[in-house]
Amino acid sequence: MTTEIATFEPVIIGFTCNWCSYRAADLAGTARVKYPPNIRLIRLMCSGRLDPTFVLKAFAEGADAVMISGCHPGECHYIEQNIKALRRFELLRRTIQQMGIEPERLQLVWASAAEGTRLANEIARVTEEVRALGPLNWPAGRNGHLDAAGLEAAWEATGGEPGGPPETPGGENPEHAAEAKR
Amino acid sequence: MSPTAKPAAKPKLAIFGAGSCGGCDVAIANIYEHIVEVGDAFEIVLWPTIMDGKYADIEALADGDITIALINGSMRTEETVHLAKLLRRKSKLMVAFGSCASEGCIPGLANLSSRREIFDTVYATDSTDNPDGVRPTWEYKAPEGTLHLPEFEPQLRTLEQVVDVDYVIPGCPPESEQIWAVLQAVVAALNGTGPLPPKGSVLGAGTSTVCDECDRKRDVKRIDRFVRITDQAAFDPEICLLEQGLPCNGPATRSGCGALCPAVGAPCIGCYGAAEGVVDYGARLMSAYASVISADKTDEIDTILDGIVDPAGQFYRFSLATSLLRGGRSAWKNGGEE
Numbered sequence: 001m002t003t004e005i006a007t008f009e010p011v012i013i014g015f016t017c018n019w020c021s022y023r024a025a026d027l028a029g030t031a032r033v034k035y036p037p038n039i040r041l042i043r044l045m046c047s048g049r050l051d052p053t054f055v056l057k058a059f060a061e062g063a064d065a066v067m068i069s070g071c072h073p074g075e076c077h078y079i080e081q082n083i084k085a086l087r088r089f090e091l092l093r094r095t096i097q098q099m100g101i102e103p104e105r106l107q108l109v110w111a112s113a114a115e116g117t118r119l120a121n122e123i124a125r126v127t128e129e130v131r132a133l134g135p136l137n138w139p140a141g142r143n144g145h146l147d148a149a150g151l152e153a154a155w156e157a158t159g160g161e162p163g164g165p166p167e168t169p170g171g172e173n174p175e176h177a178a179e180a181k182r
Numbered sequence: 183m184s185p186t187a188k189p190a191a192k193p194k195l196a197i198f199g200a201g202s203c204g205g206c207d208v209a210i211a212n213i214y215e216h217i218v219e220v221g222d223a224f225e226i227v228l229w230p231t232i233m234d235g236k237y238a239d240i241e242a243l244a245d246g247d248i249t250i251a252l253i254n255g256s257m258r259t260e261e262t263v264h265l266a267k268l269l270r271r272k273s274k275l276m277v278a279f280g281s282c283a284s285e286g287c288i289p290g291l292a293n294l295s296s297r298r299e300i301f302d303t304v305y306a307t308d309s310t311d312n313p314d315g316v317r318p319t320w321e322y323k324a325p326e327g328t329l330h331l332p333e334f335e336p337q338l339r340t341l342e343q344v345v346d347v348d349y350v351i352p353g354c355p356p357e358s359e360q361i362w363a364v365l366q367a368v369v370a371a372l373n374g375t376g377p378l379p380p381k382g383s384v385l386g387a388g389t390s391t392v393c394d395e396c397d398r399k400r401d402v403k404r405i406d407r408f409v410r411i412t413d414q415a416a417f418d419p420e421i422c423l424l425e426q427g428l429p430c431n432g433p434a435t436r437s438g439c440g441a442l443c444p445a446v447g448a449p450c451i452g453c454y455g456a457a458e459g460v461v462d463y464g465a466r467l468m469s470a471y472a473s474v475i476s477a478d479k480t481d482e483i484d485t486i487l488d489g490i491v492d493p494a495g496q497f498y499r500f501s502l503a504t505s506l507l508r509g510g511r512s513a514w515k516n517g518g519e520e
Contacts, residue, residue, distance in 0.1 A: 052472075087473075087475050098493060
C-alpha cells in the first residue's frame with residue numbers, strides 16, 4: 001500500500017431522502033452508531049428528486065464518490081419515485097464508466113428510517129471501497145466556472161509541455177493535498 | 183465632403199472555420215441570393231472557404247475594426263486558438279456559430295480519449311499503412327531551418343472556452359433561414375432600425391425543446407425497449423419516436439430547427455444543443471429516459487438499457503466539451519498525453 005492510499009481520506013457526497021435514509025442517518029446519530037466522517041449528507045425530499053446533474057457536478061467539483069440513498073423499493077413516500085432514482089443510477093453508472101470513472105464511485109443504498117446501523121455500515125463499506133480506488137481528482141470542475149482567462153491558465157496547467165506534464169493536471173485538490181501533508 | 187473622400191466604409195464581416203467540416207459555411211451559402219445582400223451590407227474581409235484572404239491582412243487591421251466575426255468549428259490546434267484570439271481582438275462582436283464553436287459537437291467526443299489514443303487510432307491501426315510508425319511532430323529541423331506544425335492541443339475546447347463570445351448561433355449546422363434572420367437583425371441594428379440583442383444571447387433558435395416543435399403524438403410514457411432503426415416501416419409515423427423505443431434526444435434539445443428529423447422518422451440527435459436552463463445536456467436526457475423506462479427491477483432495467491449501446495455518445499453527441507465533466511478521464515490524465 002502506497003503512502004498516498006494510506007493517508008487518503010475520500011470525499012463522498014451522500015444524497016438522502018427526507019423520509020427514510022435521512023432519518024436512518026439521524027437514528028444512527030441518536031444511537032451513537034459510529035461511521036466514517038468522509039460522507040457529506042445532503043437531504044432531498046425524495047431520491048426521485050435526484051437530478052443526474054447533481055451527481056456529475058459532485059464528481060466535477062472534487063467528490064471522490066457519490067452515494068444515493070432512499071427508501072426501500074415499494075416503500076417510497078411518493079409511491080415509486082425511488083424506482084426512478086434506481087433507473088437514473090443504472091444509466092449514470094453506464095455513462096460515467098465510459099468517461100473513465102469507476103462505477104463503484106457511484107453507489108445506491110436503500111435504508112429505511114429504522115435502519116440506522118445498516119446505513120452506517122453501508123457508509124463504512126463505501127468509504128473503504130473508494131479509499132481502495134484512490135482519489136478521483138477530476139480537474140474539469142475546478143475550471144468549470146472560470147472565465148476565459150482563468151480557463152486558459154488552467155489549460156496551460158494541463159500540460160502538453162516538454163519535460164512532462166503534472167501528474168494531476170489542473171492542480172491538486174486542496175482537500176487531498178491537506179490530507180497528504182498530515 | 184472633399185473630392186478625395188471615399189464613400190462611407192461598409193461594416194466588416196469575417197467568417198472563419200476553425201476545426202470544422204465545412205457544413206457551417208455551406209449553411210451560410212444556402213441562404214442563396216440573399217448572399218448578395220450580405221455582400222452589399224458588409225465588406226467581407228475573411229471567409230477562407232469562399233474567397234481568398236490572408237491572415238496577414240487581418241493582423242494589419244486596427245483592433246475592433248471588424249464589426250462581426252462568425253466563427254464556426256472547434257478549437258483543437260494551436261492555429262485555430264491563435265486565429266480565435268486574433269479575430270477576437272479585431273472584432274467588435276464575436277459569434278460562436280454552429281455546434282462545434284458553441285458546444286464542441288461531434289469532434290468534442292474526442293475528449294473521451296487522450297491525445298495518444300487519438301493518434302494511435304489515426305496512425306497505428308491494423309489497416310493503417312504506416313510502416314515507419316510516423317507520428318506528427320510540432321517541430322522539424324530541416325537544413326533550411328526549423329519547420330513548425332500547429333500543435334494538436336491535449337483537449338478540444340469550444341470558442342467560449344478560449345475567448346469572450348458575444349452571441350451563440352446553435353445547430354449542426356444552423357438552419358439557413360435562421361442564419362438569414364440573424365444576419366438581417368444584425369444589419370438592422372447596424373442601421374439603427376432595430377436593437378442589438380443583449381450580450382450572451384442565443385440567436386437563431388428557440389428557448390423551448392424540440393419536443394415542443396414536434397407534431398408527433400405523445401401519450402403513453404412507458405418504454406419497454408430501446409432499439410435502433412432497422413426498418414422505418416415498422417414505426418408508426420404519428421406517434422412519438424421515444425415512446426416507440428427510438429432513443430430521441432428531443433426532450434433536452436433546444437428548439438429552432440422545426441423538428442425536421444422526427445418529422446421524417448429519424449430520432450432527434452440533439453444538434454441544436456441544450457435547451458434554455460439546462461446545465462448538463464446529458465444529465466437532462468438521462469433523467470428523461472430513466473423516468474419513462476417501464477421496469478422496476480435492476481435486471482429488467484439493465485435489459486432495457488442494453489438497447490442504448492453507447493450512452494456517452496447518445497447523451498453527449500454534441501455537448502461533451504461543454505458538459506460538467508468535459509470529457510473522459512484519459513483526456514485529463516497527464517495532460518492528455520497517455
